[in-house]
Amino acid sequence: MRGYAPCPETPEEESVTIAITQVEQIGRDPRELIPTWAYELLVKDFRKKHHSSHDYTERVVSQNLVFLKAAGQIRRQSRRDPRAYVRIVPTRPVDEAWHEALQRTEVYLPMSLAFADSVIHHRPVMDDDIRSGAALARTIPYLKATGMYVDPEFWDDEAGSSCCPPECNDQGGRERLGNWGDLVPSGPLTIRF
Template sequence: MTVLADRPTQATAKDPRELVPAWAWDLLVEDFRKTHHASHAYTDRAVGQFLVFLKAVGNILRAARQDPDAYARIVPTPPVDEVWHTALQRTELYLPLSLAFAGGMIHHRPVMDDDIRSGAALARTIPHLEATGLFVDAEFWNDEAASSCCPPECAGQGGLVGLQGWEGYGLTSDTPLTISF
């Protein structure tokens, strides 16, 4: 009997650097290194895992547009989330990443809830990361269950509240939003 793997092994997984042009990689790495005073080696690895996470989120969002049941909530670990917070500040890079990976904006809503505290969210995340075919650096994902970028009190400060409406901006839910480049 022959058994075929449904995803590449970590030995054959692709380098996350392949997801972005070299100049974009350099910007992400430099921004993170400057703000976190981390070594070059750590920064490279952290940025790589952020890109793996963002790609996994994008894959889920694209699939969910075709089949809403395909949606799964996945979460970053604190070190990956630190890169995400830094990347969000460079909008000229973050928006094209979101569009390329998800076909739309990948939003960040920091929360802490029972799904994260129990470790269920992270357990659900790892297979989605591996399904990208990219290298998943276990050091950034193991032993991070029940972790979040957001302290528990943020759930009562709007962390779980979605957008309420566009009325104050002169827009309605029927107004198409377009982005021109």
């Protein structure tokens, strides 16, 4: 059998031990979501700051892309129907990759526009919804709905985690934001790349 290695039978009993030699990845590769050069920049930035292995870095950056894709899909749907809005949250490692991506604006802005037709904002929050694990439980189905591979190492058993300490809580991101007045155009915005 391909992929399985049965153990030799013992005289006392007939038993077979199966070793899994290959795990099938369900879903598309998240690296497909952005150009290769952009992905490589995000990986380089994360490795430089976190001193992590190349494999781990590629996986966490990929999971950040899956999270942002899901957040973008929710934003698009909620613009058509505000009742479609659902708050989803990253885990601590994915949020760390998000922080690094935010600093690479030449990648983050076009990526946000591709995923959400707008900027995907980051609001640092720690609240009971996150601490209880409810927010993460709500997040997982939206990640899977992207059709991308959802790496269980970065999502399973991460409930209640956030990069944000409790003192940064703004009650779930509902704090009223100010108006930019005439500093920002009110009509369609054209951005050249």
